[in-house]
Amino acid sequence: MAHKTMPSAGKGIARRQVLKTAGAVAAATAFNVSLGRAAPEPVKVGFLYPLSGSIAATGQRIRDAVKLATKHINGRGGVKALGGAPLEVTYADNQSKEEVEKVETDRLIDQGVVAIQGSYASFLTMVGTAVAERRQVPFVTASIADPLVERGFRYTFQISPRAHMFGETQVKGVLAMAKEVGSAPPKRAAVVFNNTDYGVATAKGLKDTVAAVGLEEVLYEGYPQGLPDAAPLATKIKSSNPDVIFPVSYIEEAILLLKELERQRVTSLIVGGGAGYLLPDFYEAGSWRVATVMSVASWNWDINYPGVLEVADEYEKRYGRFIFEHAGEAYAIQWVIKEAIEQAASRDPKKIRDALAAIKIEPPHPGAIMPGGAIEFDDQGWNANVYPVLIQWQNGAGMKPRTVYPLQEARRKPVYPVPSWAERKT
Amino acid sequence: MSLSILGQLLVNGLVLGGIYAVIAVGLSLIYGVVGFANFAQGSFLMIGMYFAWGLTKLAGLDPFLWLPVIAVFLLAVGWVFYTCLIDRVIGKPAEVHLFMTVGLMLVLDNAFLLIFTADRKFVQTPYDDITLYFGDISLPLTRLAAFGTAILVAGLLMAFLAATKLGRTIRAVAQDRGLAENLGVDSRRIYAIAVAIGVALAGVAGGLLTSFHPISPEVGLRYLLIAFIVVVVGGMGSIKGSIVAALIVGLLYSFGYQLFGGEGGLILAYLVLLGILNFRPAGLFGKELL
Numbered sequence A: 001m002a003h004k005t006m007p008s009a010g011k012g013i014a015r016r017q018v019l020k021t022a023g024a025v026a027a028a029t030a031f032n033v034s035l036g037r038a039a040p041e042p043v044k045v046g047f048l049y050p051l052s053g054s055i056a057a058t059g060q061r062i063r064d065a066v067k068l069a070t071k072h073i074n075g076r077g078g079v080k081a082l083g084g085a086p087l088e089v090t091y092a093d094n095q096s097k098e099e100v101e102k103v104e105t106d107r108l109i110d111q112g113v114v115a116i117q118g119s120y121a122s123f124l125t126m127v128g129t130a131v132a133e134r135r136q137v138p139f140v141t142a143s144i145a146d147p148l149v150e151r152g153f154r155y156t157f158q159i160s161p162r163a164h165m166f167g168e169t170q171v172k173g174v175l176a177m178a179k180e181v182g183s184a185p186p187k188r189a190a191v192v193f194n195n196t197d198y199g200v201a202t203a204k205g206l207k208d209t210v211a212a213v214g215l216e217e218v219l220y221e222g223y224p225q226g227l228p229d230a231a232p233l234a235t236k237i238k239s240s241n242p243d244v245i246f247p248v249s250y251i252e253e254a255i256l257l258l259k260e261l262e263r264q265r266v267t268s269l270i271v272g273g274g275a276g277y278l279l280p281d282f283y284e285a286g287s288w289r290v291a292t293v294m295s296v297a298s299w300n301w302d303i304n305y306p307g308v309l310e311v312a313d314e315y316e317k318r319y320g321r322f323i324f325e326h327a328g329e330a331y332a333i334q335w336v337i338k339e340a341i342e343q344a345a346s347r348d349p350k351k352i353r354d355a356l357a358a359i360k361i362e363p364p365h366p367g368a369i370m371p372g373g374a375i376e377f378d379d380q381g382w383n384a385n386v387y388p389v390l391i392q393w394q395n396g397a398g399m400k401p402r403t404v405y406p407l408q409e410a411r412r413k414p415v416y417p418v419p420s421w422a423e424r425k426t
Numbered sequence B: 001m002s003l004s005i006l007g008q009l010l011v012n013g014l015v016l017g018g019i020y021a022v023i024a025v026g027l028s029l030i031y032g033v034v035g036f037a038n039f040a041q042g043s044f045l046m047i048g049m050y051f052a053w054g055l056t057k058l059a060g061l062d063p064f065l066w067l068p069v070i071a072v073f074l075l076a077v078g079w080v081f082y083t084c085l086i087d088r089v090i091g092k093p094a095e096v097h098l099f100m101t102v103g104l105m106l107v108l109d110n111a112f113l114l115i116f117t118a119d120r121k122f123v124q125t126p127y128d129d130i131t132l133y134f135g136d137i138s139l140p141l142t143r144l145a146a147f148g149t150a151i152l153v154a155g156l157l158m159a160f161l162a163a164t165k166l167g168r169t170i171r172a173v174a175q176d177r178g179l180a181e182n183l184g185v186d187s188r189r190i191y192a193i194a195v196a197i198g199v200a201l202a203g204v205a206g207g208l209l210t211s212f213h214p215i216s217p218e219v220g221l222r223y224l225l226i227a228f229i230v231v232v233v234g235g236m237g238s239i240k241g242s243i244v245a246a247l248i249v250g251l252l253y254s255f256g257y258q259l260f261g262g263e264g265g266l267i268l269a270y271l272v273l274l275g276i277l278n279f280r281p282a283g284l285f286g287k288e289l290l
Helices: A011-034 A056-075 A098-110 A122-135 A163-180 A197-212 A231-240 A251-263 A280-290 A308-319 A325-344 A349-358 A421-425 B003-034 B041-059 B067-084 B094-116 B141-163 B165-175 B177-182 B187-209 B219-234 B239-260 B264-279
Strands: A043-049 A087-093 A115-118 A139-141 A156-158 A188-194 A216-223 A244-248 A269-272 A294-297 A389-394 A400-405 B131-134 B137-140
Touching: A043 A056, A043 A098, A043 A325, A056 A087, A056 A308, A056 A325, A087 A098, A087 A325, A098 A115, A098 A122, A115 A122, A115 A325, A115 A349, A122 A139, A122 A156, A139 A325, A163 A197, A163 A244, A163 A269, A163 A294, A163 A389, A163 A400, A188 A197, A188 A231, A197 A216, A197 A244, A216 A231, A231 A251, A231 B003, A231 B239, A244 A251, A251 A269, A251 A280, A280 A389, A280 A421, A294 A400, A308 A325, A325 A349, B003 B041, B003 B137, B003 B141, B003 B165, B003 B187, B003 B219, B003 B239, B041 B067, B041 B094, B041 B187, B041 B219, B067 B187, B094 B219, B131 B141, B137 B141, B141 B165, B141 B187, B141 B239, B165 B177, B165 B187, B177 B187, B219 B239, B219 B264, B239 B264
Parallel strands: A043 A087, A043 A115, A115 A139, A139 A156, A188 A216, A188 A244, A244 A269, A269 A294
Antiparallel strands: A294 A389, A389 A400, B131 B137
């Protein structure tokens, strides 16, 4: 057929046409040989994250991770129970808005996706999961809000640690970590927080834990959203003379505060509450100052499970930045969804839901890379094996967050007590 | 509280006050000469910040070196602002000016939100890392430079108003428009000049801020409120009053923050504002422009 069209068409086009057609013929032939029938229809999986709006950059990095996971899944034979059907991702953008999340969840389901993953920010995921529940399509998430799995939903699955666990790990983890390295644990704690609902709620949890473990709370300080000038806050922290600072802040505030703490030579250990403290942007704006800063995390690129470093390496080579917390979880979710389709051996969202409820994948499965190892869901739809880890920004093959606690997840030793700023700079 | 912390609070407050001064001086000039409160002043500051950011990003020069360019650009913006909007409502009741300038503020802030999104932008200077130390008290070079330039700009404005013919004409119109017009002064031209200078000052303040302050569309509103406190405390329309009041409000903010935390800094400034309005309704320095 290709030969017939060639003489009449222009040369360049003709050659491309030939190659395309030849490729298609070759692919078809290969399938005919190996499967003895036509290539199976791809299985559609929904992707619903912010791809525009204020947190668009984060959503795009998650998209890269899902692309990579899908490539790996399809490269290893797709869904074998469905005749090697490849996964096909349908991408949707919630624009960081609740009403768009609602509309887009419906739209994805109308387009025939068998499961959805999303949506980074908990307030968005709360909406998407509600729609998915009504439409009876599984929605798998790494958002951390506690209420996500407390609504009696059957179609919501949360693979990440839950919000209330982070503050506890932030405080208790630091004490345990100090004990492990044989240094005197911090005694005086400062809690500083963004004066928003999120900041106040998180800080309250920190305050309680600080009191419960017997740390002395030397400062409990909210600051206005936006924090135009971190100098007064840094001075206030300095005058309270803490051993450890627990800041609850968005990334820009985190960077401003970090710079100001360095200027005013406040050498306390900084242990962030996740989010901004885990993003590549934190180092890109904060530069060498991020050295020794710690944070809690749901996941980290060097977490000690088989295959993780290879994935992290490929992601970084391909997309230029290390694979950050939520992107890594999205990678895991894609595998979890694939495994559920596999075990359901069906494209029926209801059957896939039942498979998810019964699933158990363990390392070295390429998706079983969450802290705690095996991924399985309890009656609420939560992966009860998981717990937060502590990371610390360390240099050596690039300044990156390294998992330092708990030991079984860590590949590096924590740097504690933290050195002076002058030493951190070198 | 240790001596070094006290010193740090003093430095924080004065540096902040210097920035407030440039913002407030422009507002005060416009109020003193033309007699309206310009609610769009914060938006002009924001435009100055984005302009500085854009120039630094595109042409790579230092934000401080761009200040003259920013000043000229905002001078033009101010001129257009006067001739297209303000000139049409001269002599109309204060609400008209209020609605017009608040409206302009909303339009500008949201237009920038649309174009540049809410993502905060940063200007990185090569000397961002340089901090001077006096004992344990730290003073970042960017802030010292911003403070120095702010005081210099405010001083230049005062010298201009005191010593040049145009400056004296501006003061004459501010004091008695009718008399000045009878003496042959084109008061509308003077209004245009005063508004243009006032807007340019907001732009310069924006340029100064960019060296250490994140840039976002809502930044103007934050500084507008503080500028109003400063102008009222100093005396509506008094340049000298604005400068002194700016330093006072800066110090109040710094110490208020330390003592009462969070929003405490501003609460203290608001309380002082109420007190001054009670005892000196015309502000510390009254209504004289200089």
